Amino acid sequence: MAVEITVYDVSENVRDRLAENAADRSQSLDDYLRQELERLAMTPSVKSLVEEVRRRKEASGASVSTSEILAARDADRA
Structure with missing residues (x-):
């Protein structure tokens, strides 16, 4: 079952960099963050x-x- 995670107090610079990383992979920010969280959880x-x-x-x-x-x-x- 999927759950929602909310992260507060992320600076605009960090958000912008994450969005750039997502765009570099032709992904939405949500998809990019989900993939990175899954990778982090498995490490x-x-x-x-x-x-x-x-x-x-x-x-x-x-x-x-x-x-x-x-x-x-x-x-x-x-």
């Missing part, structure tokens, strides 16, 4: 990405020391 947060990396690291049981990381970095630079 994982930094927090969830970090949690996923930690979960995978713990599940793998792998461990790499700081000195090993720095040695690999330095080897790539040589």
